[in-house]
Structure formats: structure tokens, C-alpha cells
Amino acid sequence: MQVIGLCRFSYPAEGGFQVGHETIEDRRRYLYAPERIEDRLRSFEAITLAGLRAQTDPDFTFVILVDEALPEPLAERLLALIQNMPQAVVVPWAPGPHRKVCQQVLNMARTDPAASCIQFRMDDDDTVAVDFVERLRADVKLVQPLCDANRLVTLDYNRGFVVQADARGLAAEECTLPYYPMGMAMVIAGGVRQSIMNFGHSKVAQFMPTVTFTDSPMYIRGHNAFNDSRQKAHVQPVRLPRADAATLAVLQNRFGVTEPEVRRIYGA
Template identity: 60%
Template structure:
């Protein structure tokens, strides 16, 4: 079964942000600001990519949606980071309606005559190294549901919330359902709706969903440029510093190397 992961990398969509802007130019200026882009690249390199590159099942496609207006130096930097990641593919689109553009990009990579497993992924989040393997297994486990329904949601709700910095990683375990990371959807052949047609915390309103809590499956990035943290009255979250055992867990489970984090964020 085809597996497609989807990541928006500073794509200047119309809608899809919790903080809005007056026009496309204002949005691009915000998204491509040097300080913000530097942080996005640091998280993408040190947190997001390692676990995806280390998947025990390498048979998947990872789409990275960017704007056609992404400056050339940023595009080159992005291409360099995925040079050793053959599953990754950059797709560039002009600004457009968020859900429609994401759906088109995903479906362009699909074999629409076949069933598909899709997962959403932010550029500062991580999944466990066996996520694709586990996703395929879960799809078999819910075969009866998939036979009856056009769409079936799959959500792994146990993981970590974490903040990387020059000293390493601060983080703690959490169980948070439908958080938008390690979240997937099984799609029947011919169905055009994609996982990006649904808000990650609202997906259970539109389809049967199955949640799994048995294993650590994600790292949810926590940083100053999270879209969800740009609104007023959002308080900082105090996270404990990982000790040696915690750093070893991150390395083994998510392929996140705390020493590399320290280098990248220094």
C-alpha cells in the first residue's frame, strides 16, 4: 500500500495559519524572515529529518511543499538537507487555498486507483523510526473498517514534547490525542480528499478513528516560531532537561542525536 507523508515548509498558503496576514506579500515576509527561517532549518535538520531517514520501512514518499517564491538560497539549503533522503520530494506551488493546494500536491503523487496511507508532518516534529512499519501494520489491523469507510483516521498519542537548544534537549513524555504528529489516514481508491483536508484535532468528527497509546511514536517540537504559539496569552511551557538516559532514548527511538542538536543550535 502506498504511503505518503506530507510536510509544509514555510508555504505561503491562503488560510491554514492560526495567525493571519493582510496579503500574500505580508505572509511571505513573515515566513521568509531570516531569524524564522534559520530556526525552521535547524529544527528540520536536527529534529524532523533523522527519524524519517532512519525508517525501518523505507517504502514511502515524503512530500515537502514550498512556495514558488521561496528564495533560491533557502531552496538550495533544503535540497542539500534531503540529498541523502531519496524518499523526499520537494513540490513547489504558488500561493493558493491551503486545503486545495495540499490535496492537489498529495493526489499528484498518488496512484488514485490504489488505497493510500497518508500522514501529516510538521518541519519541527519527529516520528519514531518504526512509524511507517507500524502504520502499515495498523492499516491491516483495521481492514474491516477500511472496507466499510472511505476514510479511517489513525492516531498515535504517546510521545514527547521537546525544545532543542544549544545545550541539548528539554522534553517530557505526554499523551495527547490528535495532535497532528504521528497522525495518519487510510484513504480508499479514488477518494480525492487528503489528510490535509481536515484539521488534525477535528478529524474524528468526519470518520472513524483508532488511537494507539502503547508506544512512544512522536516528538512534538516546541519553539518560539510554532504557528500555534503566535497568539496572545500563550504561556511558555517549562520542560526538564533530558539526562543521559533521555538522550539515549531519543537517539534510539527517534534517531535524534543530542550532540548534533547542540552543534546545530550553537
């Protein structure tokens, strides 16, 4: 069964942001502001790609949705980061309605639209456990009768870590978050054109059966000053403790994220 991941790398969609902008050009200026985009490139390299490169099952497609007008220097840096990752595909797209564009991009990535597939999604500062793709295929077999009887089924992995990376290294805290985007996957039946991006992540249980697994940490939720959810007024700061030796070992073993590499990337 094909496994497809989607990451919107600072894509200036119409909608899909909690931060409001009057025009697409305003949104582009916000997204490509030097301090912000530098932080996103670093988190993408240090966190997102670390987990994906270390997958125990390398048979997946990772679609990176970008603005067709992504400035050339940024596009070159992004391509350099994934040059040795055969699963990664960069898809440039004109700004358009958030959910519709993501649905189109995911459907284009399906090698056989008549066959079932598994889809997952993440932001450019999130990642998944090194056995995530392997687990998806195994867990679909566990719930195969449910998938056979439904057009859509959500697999929810609710245990993970909130992590902040910086030049000092890693701050982190374990968490349990039900139905969060980076800890979810969706089984899409053959012939169904809907995608994981057609649904608000917190509302999937209103539309389809869901199965929650809580046995081991399966995701990292990236946290930083540039998170979309952090831009609203009166948002309370989240203070994460510096990662101790035990936490650092879990982050390395489960996600391929190491403090020396984080320090190198953020200290550059």
C-alpha cells in the same frame, strides 16, 4: 500500500495559520525573516529528517511543499539537506487556499489513485518514530475490515514527546495528545480524492472511524518560539525540563535524535 507524508516547509498558504497577515507578501516576510527561517532549517535537519532517515521501512514518499518563490539561497539549503534522501520530493507551489493546495499535492503524489494509500503529515519541527511507516502498514492490516468498509479511517498514535532543541542540546517532556497532526495517519480508499489535509486534526472523529494506539511513543512535537500557536497574545510559556539520560536514550532509539548532533546543528 503506498505511504505518503506531507510537510509544509514555511509555505505561505491562504489560511492555515493562526497568525493573521493582510497580504501574501506580509506572510512571506514573516516566514522568511532570517531568525525564524534559520531556526526552521535547523529543526528540520535535527528533528524532522532524523526520524525519517532512520525509518525501518524506507518505502515511503515524503512530500515537502514550498513556496514557488522560496528565495534561492533557502531553496539550495533545503535541497542540500535532503540530497541523500530518496524518499523526499520538493514541490514548489504558488500560494493558494491551504487545504485545497495540500489536497492537490497529496493526490499528485499518489502513484495509483485507484488504490488505497496511507497519508501522514507533520510540521518542519516534528518527526515520527523510526518504526512509524512499518507500524502504519502493520496496523492497517489489524483494522483491514474497518478500512474495507469505509472511505477514510484515521490511525491515532497519541503518545510522544514535546521537544525543544537549541545550542545546549535538548529539553523534552513525554506527553499524551489525542488526534495531534504529527501522531496521526489516514487510510484513504482507492478513488477517494479527499486527503488527510481536508480535515482539522482535532475533528477527524466527527467524520470517520478512528483507532487509537497508545503502546509506545510515536512522535516528537517540536516546540520553539516560532511555533504558529505561540504567536497569539497572552499565550502561556511552556517550560520543558532538560532531557535526562533516560529521555535522551529514548529520543535516540525511538527517533534518531541525538544531543551531540543537535548541538552541532544549532551551534553552527
